[in-house]
Amino acid sequence: KKARSRKKRNLIMLGFVGAGCMLPSTARLTRASRPAETAVAQSGAGWRRVARVVMVASESETVALEMSKVCSVGRKRDGPVIEGPVFVVKDNIDTDQIIPAEYLTLVPSVPEEYVQLGSYAMIGLPDKLYEKRYIEKGEVSTKYPIIVAGDNFGCGSSREHAPIAIGAAGGKVVVAESYARIFFRNCSATGELYPWETPNRIVDKFSTGDVGRVNFDEETITNVTTGEVFPLNPIGDVGPVVDAGGIFEYARATGMIAKKDT
Secondary structure (H helix, E strand, O other): OHHHHHHHHHHHHHOOOOOHHHOOOEEEEEOOOOOOEEEEEEEOOEEEEEEEOOOOOOOOOEEEEEHHHHOOOOOOOOOOEEEEEEEEOOOOOEHHHHOOHHHOOOOOOOHHHHHHHHHOOOOOOOOOOOOOOOOOOOOOOOOOOEEEEOOOEOEOOOOOHHHHHHHHHOOOEEEEOOEOHHHHHHHHHHOOOEEEEOOOOOHHHOOOOOEEEEEOOOOEEEEOOOOEEEEOOOOOOHHHHHHHOOHHHHHHHOOOOOOOOO
């Protein structure tokens, strides 16, 4: 009994919230279908998110979309290095800038809406300050797998949609001077992003479009364009959680909760 309580406590400390594309693996949609509700309940074991998608009967053609084809959670990296163009943002980027509230009606457990959510990632950034957009016009995904940010990234509301939107767009890593605590926890809980922190301010050492290389073994980020190398703070227990595909998959893999029936 004590061991079970300890496991539950560990889950809560890691951020026991539901991951977007971990629920369910397949959804069947019709053109008239619409996700109806997401309920959040509180129990003695902490918060647990219960997502229910109510499908509306329709005579139109039913289309099956598998989450595995649109979501890369649990497959964010296949080695110790993630490399690609970086998107640079400054300090105090809040969740309204990452994904405005008007898009929170999209349910990320539905494949079609998961893709839509990603297409709106970072849309709240002011045009005058960010002429280069995270999602280019006419695209639904980003060419920037790495975001380099300043201080207090992800501040504002506690919406899970923020890291999910970046991940759904094709983002894999955020390297920031610091994070809002809840956003940091949501990154690992959803399995959408690796949230690396830097011991020193490096956001001014990158420009959007520079090629970045994050080395998980060496705990460094390199600006390949300029040749500069910068240390990262250890990612700690967060790394394995994101590797596993989020808190639920990590809990199953480590025996904290029962594995799914096969």
